[in-house]
Amino acid sequence: MKLKSHSLSIIHIVLLFNNKLRRKSMDPKDLEIKKLKKEISISSIKQYAFILLFVAEIILIGAVFIDFFNLKNPFSDVSASKKIALLHIDHPITTKYVEHLIKSVEDIKKEKPYKALLVDISSPGGSPTASQEFAAYLKDLNKTMPVTMYVNDMAASGAYYIASAIKPIYANKNAIVGSIGVIMPHYNVSELAQKLGVKEDTITAGKFKQPFSLLKEMTKENKQYIENALLKPTYRNFVEDVAANRGIPKEKIKKFAEGKIYIASMPEIQGILVDKITNLYKLKARLKKQYDDARFVTIGERPTPRNFLHVMMKEALSLLTETFSNAPRQ
Structure with a gap:
């Protein structure tokens, strides 16, 4: 049981060491680009969400307006x-x-x-x-x-x-x-x-x-x-x-x-x-x-x-x- 636990610890140390090596070996410019891409992706999602909410609001207001003035409503006549x-x-x-x-x-x-x-x-x-x-x-x-x-x-x-x-x-x-x-x-x-x-x-x-x-x-x-x-x-x-x-x-x-x-x-x-x-x-x-x-x-x-x-x-x-x-x- 101790042997098994010991071997898992060694594997964990090796993995951490490999990750550090990768980070050291990665060019700082690459890290900057990766970070920028992540920020752009998050920003795009926010923009799409805002557009969807805006369109939904316009449709809702339009439906209420049409209903109020007794015009032909494509959603509910x-x-x-x-x-x-x-x-x-x-x-x-x-x-x-x-x-x-x-x-x-x-x-x-x-x-x-x-x-x-x-x-x-x-x-x-x-x-x-x-x-x-x-x-x-x-x-x-x-x-x-x-x-x-x-x-x-x-x-x-x-x-x-x-x-x-x-x-x-x-x-x-x-x-x-x-x-x-x-x-x-x-x-x-x-x-x-x-x-x-x-x-x-x-x-x-x-x-x-x-x-x-x-x-x-x-x-x-x-x-x-x-x-x-x-x-x-x-x-x-x-x-x-x-x-x-x-x-x-x-x-x-x-x-x-x-x-x-x-x-x-x-x-x-x-x-x-x-x-x-x-x-x-x-x-x-x-x-x-x-x-x-x-x-x-x-x-x-x-x-x-x-x-x-x-x-x-x-x-x-x-x-x-x-x-x-x-x-x-x-």
Whole structure:
């Protein structure tokens, strides 16, 4: 036992001696460099720790700031349960436009936070088919998501078709409503074509295959055909749908369905074409209060074309294309 202890002591002495020799043999410059490296390493660790703490503090302050001002927070969307979608309908009603509007609403339906939809309409109307499509869509939507309808500048013709889908109809006192009727424009440029030496030579099979043309005058028979085959059935559907949507007898609605326009505040249309006169800011304030201080999020916006002429040309072309595509074909 003593021998073992003695041998361990000798080993310990030898190791200490070797360490001293190493220190003596190491160049002082090397020792200085080693010491400097150690200090730099410790300093770097401290700097990294400080940066991490600083970033964490910034994130924490940012999260509190976002939450305080009720903005969208990537970490925790506190305001997510308090949203009302605001949909502006401010273009002529075409099939493509209605598809765009429906897609915009369908996108928000996937998000539970949206509690209601406010429709702000300012449109002169358009395609009866597209108008009926969106009116039917809003009626169905209203069963699962409350929809409020506000007429801003105007809801005429097809736009009123859409507005009638939701009750009550709120409107600005100077808004234009009505224009319940159907129109199909026909332009006769046959005299101009004659002067230019242009003649139409169309081959058809079927008496009414081409009931009208720009290059010839429409016959009485063809006019009657267009009226009976297209205009009257569409008009009948329009009146029946508005009457059903408004909960008013068809005969009562027909008195205001002669294509006339009305100012929303006119006494004779109260409770028939319009229910309540108000302003958009008042309506928004009421809805905000009703849905626990919810914030409005605008959906369905389309880029504004560069100038008025561009708008008119684009929309006229769209409506013209749609008119011809809706014409009866065999």
